[in-house]
Structures are given as C-alpha cells and as structure tokens.
Amino acid sequence: ESGVPLVQAGTLVTCTHLPYEPFQFQEGGEIVGFDVDVVDAIAEDLGVEQEIVDTPFETIQSGEDLNAGKCDLAAAGMTINDVREENLDFSDPYFEATQALIAPAGSGYTSLDDLAGLSLGIQAGTTGAEYAQENATEAELVTFEDLGLLLTAVQSGQVDAAINDNSVLYDFAADNDDVEVTAEFETGEAYGIGVKTDNTELLEAVNASLARIQEDGTYDEIYEEWFGT
Numbered sequence: 001e002s003g004v005p006l007v008q009a010g011t012l013v014t015c016t017h018l019p020y021e022p023f024q025f026q027e028g029g030e031i032v033g034f035d036v037d038v039v040d041a042i043a044e045d046l047g048v049e050q051e052i053v054d055t056p057f058e059t060i061q062s063g064e065d066l067n068a069g070k071c072d073l074a075a076a077g078m079t080i081n082d083v084r085e086e087n088l089d090f091s092d093p094y095f096e097a098t099q100a101l102i103a104p105a106g107s108g109y110t111s112l113d114d115l116a117g118l119s120l121g122i123q124a125g126t127t128g129a130e131y132a133q134e135n136a137t138e139a140e141l142v143t144f145e146d147l148g149l150l151l152t153a154v155q156s157g158q159v160d161a162a163i164n165d166n167s168v169l170y171d172f173a174a175d176n177d178d179v180e181v182t183a184e185f186e187t188g189e190a191y192g193i194g195v196k197t198d199n200t201e202l203l204e205a206v207n208a209s210l211a212r213i214q215e216d217g218t219y220d221e222i223y224e225e226w227f228g229t
C-alpha cells in the first residue's frame with residue numbers, strides 16, 4: 001500500500017452518479033463501465049480496492065462530496081471546467097466529449113432552433129444543461145435527475161428531445177431503434193477525475209496511473225471493451 005492519504009485505509013472510495021452508460025452503470029448487480037475500469041487501474045497502482053458510492057451528480061460536480069470526505073475521487077464522466085475547478089482538482093484529461101441531441105427516430109429535429117416551442121430534456125447539474133440554458137432559449141427545458149430518466153422521457157414522448165454527452169447518447173441509440181442522435185455541438189469537452197482540492201498526493205498518483213495506462217496499452221484495452229465494435 002502507498003502512503004497516499006485516503007478516506008478509508010485500504011480503499012479507494014469513488015463517487016459517481018448512476019446510470020451513465022457506458023461510463024458507469026449496473027449490470028447483473030455489479031457497477032461496471034469505462035470509468036470503473038480506469039479507476040480500478042488507479043486503485044491497483046495504489047495497492048487498494050475501489051469502492052463505488054452512488055451520489056447525485058450535482059454534489060459531485062460542486063465538490064461537496066469530495067470536500068465532505070464522502071469519497072477520495074469522483075469519476076463520473078465529468079467535464080473539466082473553470083467553475084468546478086474552483087471547488088475540486090481535476091486529473092489530466094482522459095476522455096473527449098461534446099454535447100449532442102437525441103430525438104425520436106424520424107422526428108427531424110436536427111438543431112436547437114427546431115425545438116423552439118417544444119420541450120428539451122436536460123440532466124441536472126451537467127454541462128449539457130448549461131449549454132441548453134444558453135443556446136436553446138426558445139425551448140421549454142425539462143430537468144431530469146439522471147440519464148436513465150432523461151432517455152426514457154425521450155422514448156415515451158414526455159419530452160421532444162434531450163441533450164447530453166455524445167458518447168452516452170450514441171451508445172443508447174445503438175441499442176434503441178426508436179431514437180437517434182440528430183446533432184452534435186462542438187463544445188470541446190474533456191473528462192477529468194475529481195480529487196479533493198488539498199489531496200495533492202492522490203492527484204499526482206491519479207495522473208501517474210493515467211499516464212501509465214496510456215503508455216502500456218491498458219487504456220486502449222479499456223476503450224476497446226466499452227467502445228469497440
């Protein structure tokens with residue numbers, strides 16, 4: 001075991017918000033996904049076990065959970081941005097993302113302008129919600145707590161379309177014929193792992209592990225597992 005300070009000795013407690021397939025979701029009673037595998041590699045380097053805590057995305061991105069000592073890390077497909085960086089530290093970027101629009105198949109809604117006077121689903125506390133608030137001013141925004149509820153609302157017609165990160169929407173559309181991804185917005189986002197502001201030892205360990213897995217092929221294997229065809 002390393003000398004990195006952890007909330008609970010021997011354990012790397014990781015805050016996340018479920019479901020966010022393919023980054024973190026439940027499958028057969030287990031929490032699995034891209035982020036889970038990345039953090040498992042970090043835990044392995046630290047000689048400890050990862051333990052996942054499911055908590056609202058709002059209190060992850062606000063830094064509240066980390067600063068309250070609820071977890072050591074936050075791995076939640078979380079975009080690095082300036083506001084968040086005031087309240088938590090981010091690792092080096094480990095995944096690229098942009099916002100995208102998902103709508104019922106054949107709807108023809110291919111831009112935010114097409115949604116004027118219609119309803120657009122957003123996920124609470126996310127960069128997609130912020131993008132919609134700034135750019136979909138003519139749409140009625142409807143907030144959902146998590147991605148599962150947001151996507152179900154598109155399928156059931158409770159909302160006309162929804163905005164979220166491109167990878168999760170493509171993943172869902174690949175499995176569900178009744179919806180399609182109809183637009184991407186070039187927001188140029190990158191995911192980072194959140195670390196409590198003053199835990200520099202852990203931040204350095206996380207960055208070292210991210211570099212290690214990128215060099216030795218582990219990252220590519222994880223990528224292939226969750227995004228390969």
Ligand code: ARG
Pocket residue numbers: 016017018019020024057076077078079080097125126127128147165
């Ligand atoms: N990347 C977006 C953001 O940082 C959405 C992340 C949502 N993650 C989740 N696990 N629910 O705001």
